[in-house]
Amino acid sequence: MCGITGYIGHKDAAPILLKSLKRMEYRGYDSAGISTIHKDKIIIKKDIGRIDSINEKIQLGEAEGKIGVAHTRWATHGGVTKENAHPHLSCNKEVILVHNGIIENYRKLLKGLSNNHNFQSQTDSEVISHLIEEEYNKLKDPIKTLQNISKKLNGSFALIVIFSDRANEIYGVRKYAPLIVGIGENENFISSDIVSFIDYTDNVIFLEDKEIVKVTQNSIEILNFDGDKITRDKTHVAWEAADISKEEFSHHTIKEIHEQSSTVKTALNQDKEEFEKFVNELLSGKNIFITGSGSSFHIALIFKKMLTKFVKSQVQAFLSSESEEYRELMDENSILIPISQSGETADLHEVIRNLKDKGVTILSIYNTIGSSLSRVSDISLNLNCGPEIGVAATKSFTSQLAIVYKIIFELGKVKDGNEKIEELSEQIKEIISNEKSLHEIIELLNESNDVYFLGRSIHHPIALEGALKLKELAYIHAEGMAAGEIKHGTLALVEEGTPAIIINPKDESYEDTMNNAIEMKARGAKIIGISVEDNEAYDYWIKIPKVDNILYPLIELIPLQLLAYYTAIRRKNNPDYPRNLAKSVTVK
Numbered sequence: 317m318c319g320i321t322g323y324i325g326h327k328d329a330a331p332i333l334l335k336s337l338k339r340m341e342y343r344g345y346d347s348a349g350i351s352t353i354h355k356d357k358i359i360i361k362k363d364i365g366r367i368d369s370i371n372e373k374i375q376l377g378e379a380e381g382k383i384g385v386a387h388t389r390w391a392t393h394g395g396v397t398k399e400n401a402h403p404h405l406s407c408n409k410e411v412i413l414v415h416n417g418i419i420e421n422y423r424k425l426l427k428g429l430s431n432n433h434n435f436q437s438q439t440d441s442e443v444i445s446h447l448i449e450e451e452y453n454k455l456k457d458p459i460k461t462l463q464n465i466s467k468k469l470n471g472s473f474a475l476i477v478i479f480s481d482r483a484n485e486i487y488g489v490r491k492y493a494p495l496i497v498g499i500g501e502n503e504n505f506i507s508s509d510i511v512s513f514i515d516y517t518d519n520v521i522f523l524e525d526k527e528i529v530k531v532t533q534n535s536i537e538i539l540n541f542d543g544d545k546i547t548r549d550k551t552h553v554a555w556e557a558a559d560i561s562k563e564e565f566s567h568h569t570i571k572e573i574h575e576q577s578s579t580v581k582t583a584l585n586q587d588k589e590e591f592e593k594f595v596n597e598l599l600s601g602k603n604i605f606i607t608g609s610g611s612s613f614h615i616a617l618i619f620k621k622m623l624t625k626f627v628k629s630q631v632q633a634f635l636s637s638e639s640e641e642y643r644e645l646m647d648e649n650s651i652l653i654p655i656s657q658s659g660e661t662a663d664l665h666e667v668i669r670n671l672k673d674k675g676v677t678i679l680s681i682y683n684t685i686g687s688s689l690s691r692v693s694d695i696s697l698n699l700n701c702g703p704e705i706g707v708a709a710t711k712s713f714t715s716q717l718a719i720v721y722k723i724i725f726e727l728g729k730v731k732d733g734n735e736k737i738e739e740l741s742e743q744i745k746e747i748i749s750n751e752k753s754l755h756e757i758i759e760l761l762n763e764s765n766d767v768y769f770l771g772r773s774i775h776h777p778i779a780l781e782g783a784l785k786l787k788e789l790a791y792i793h794a795e796g797m798a799a800g801e802i803k804h805g806t807l808a809l810v811e812e813g814t815p816a817i818i819i820n821p822k823d824e825s826y827e828d829t830m831n832n833a834i835e836m837k838a839r840g841a842k843i844i845g846i847s848v849e850d851n852e853a854y855d856y857w858i859k860i861p862k863v864d865n866i867l868y869p870l871i872e873l874i875p876l877q878l879l880a881y882y883t884a885i886r887r888k889n890n891p892d893y894p895r896n897l898a899k900s901v902t903v904k
């Protein structure tokens with residue numbers, strides 16, 4: 317949610333910041349702004365809308381100055397208005413601030429401010445700029461000011477601050493929201509995400525929670541909230557800038573759907589030792605808890621279903637936003653497996669916080685290099701699928717699933733497990749090459765208000781994921797269901813022509829699911845069967861190749877992703893940036 321970035325160096329800041337904003341647009345895209353300082357003058361440009369359209373209107377990239385900050389917003393406090401867009405200035409323009417996160421006690425803090433402040437916006441963020449100004453006027457010391465103010469702020473935040481009387485310095489503050497410093501030559505960067513500056517440098521320093529950084533053109537100094545100096549080595553990140561381009565595709569989402577034929581294979585490239593440690597922990601007899609949000613939660617559900625067959629301990633899967641009772645149950649005999657593409661989801665970190673003190677072992681599965689999740693885990697496995705830019709998870713989902721398969725095959729002592737997973741690559745290509753055959757179904761979905769996705773057993777989480785994709789991309793109400801549950805409510809909603817997508821490859825759940833499809837059809841539903849073979853109950857059949865039963869979830873998902881993507885295109889939605897959503901959900 318929200319992307320923040322800052323630049324200081326020998327080049328013009330605004331074009332660099334503009335490019336950074338474009339790279340981080342997945343984090344929020346309802347408004348954006350840039351502020352630079354040139355010859356003691358503060359330039360501030362901001363507006364509502366997508367970055368390209370704002371830029372066309374007010375030329376964000378043409379602000380002068382070699383120092384600046386920028387922000388792309390996903391509104392939380394305060395509506396989508398120009399005034400609420402960042403950067404925010406304090407009253408007498410001493411402080412320029414961009415913020416990612418939520419300040420939970422901002423109303424209380426507002427009351428504590430003197431009456432002389434003149435507010436321009438309805439945001440929690442603007443309060444911080446006024447607080448900083450008041451403190452700075454007393455102390456005249458930026459670090460001490462930021463330490464004192466940070467300790468007063470409740471909630472999650474990453475801040476980038478410029479004090480206008482110190483136009484050779486940028487400050488960053490991190491507490492429970494990502495912030496990374498990019499080390500350039502004669503220039504430095506600070507940002508929510510590496511992708512924003514990866515064109516300029518791949519040497520980075522990851523800030524930890526409760527740290528403040530002072531960045532100049534040639535220096536980086538880190539301190540914690542108590543003022544202790546921190547020494548931290550730089551990390552070299554290997555991501556290529558090319559990974560972020562759309563190449564010949566019209567959207568990142570479809571590029572990422574296509575990429576899955578290779579990313580299911582790269583997911584298997586795990587450090588042997590780490591992987592073995594991960595698997596051995598699962599066999600240690602400790603109780604296992606798996607958590608995630610959105611698509612990552614659907615993987616948690618599949619993982620649980622599969623893992624239960626191989627370990628003696630209890631396995632539970634839960635939504636990160638609904639963690640209370642599970643947190644209570646966890647102790648030193650527990651393993652928590654957080655699953656997350658971004659590694660930054662606020663609800664997930666809320667689950668993890670303090671669990672380490674209780675002795676819980678954290679084994680994570682994540683994608684974003686250097687993310688907070690990777691750094692709080694005892695052992696972590698990386699998806700290796702490269703940056704995922706489309707807001708809806710696609711390749712990260714199948715990479716997570718590939719890793720789950722790798723673990724399950726290891727536990728089941730399946731010798732050719734990796735080969736089996738690698739073979740999925742060709743099957744993914746085959747399904748994608750048949751995408752034209754989905755045309756009629758896309759027309760049906762486009763004309764529908766409600767769509768039901770049904771699956772049993774390991775196909776149930778795929779029904780949930782298929783429905784989520786259609787909701788996110790096509791803006792059609794969709795419900796993923798355990799197929800056996802239709803009798804408990806859903807049948808009342810079925811009308812003539814209601815589409816029901818039945819996930820039904822040929823495995824032990826086939827007959828029962830088929831019966832549910834027939835029950836839906838008898839009430840007028842149009843049945844779209846996803847299966848290895850046709851059936852007279854299907855009005856439309858989406859053919860999938862025959863694979864080992866355990867591997868069907870990955871294969872059957874691909875047509876569902878394609879349906880969601882092309883229905884979005886049919887409806888002229890932008891599938892990369894669905895309305896009101898953000899990729900990295902760093903607020904609770």
Ligand code: G6P
Pocket residue numbers: 609610611612655656657658659660661664707708709897898899900901
């Ligand atoms: C957002 C994204 C989803 C993602 C979910 C969890 O809602 O749009 O695609 O599944 O967050 O994100 P995570 O990064 O934790 O996997």
